[in-house]
Amino acid sequence: MVLNIVKNDxxxxxxxxxxxxxxD
Known part of the structure; x- marks a missing residue:
C-alpha cells in the first residue's frame, strides 16, 4: 500500500x- 512506501521514506x-x- 501507499502507506508502506511512505513509511519507508x-x-x-x-x-x-x-x-x-x-x-481527523
Missing part, C-alpha cells in the same frame, strides 16, 4: 501526523 512521527491530518 519518512520517520514514524511524520506518518503519525499525516494519518492524524487525514483521519
Amino acid at each position: 519518512l520517520p514514524a512521527s511524520c506518518i503519525a501526523e499525516y494519518v492524524r491530518c487525514v483521519f
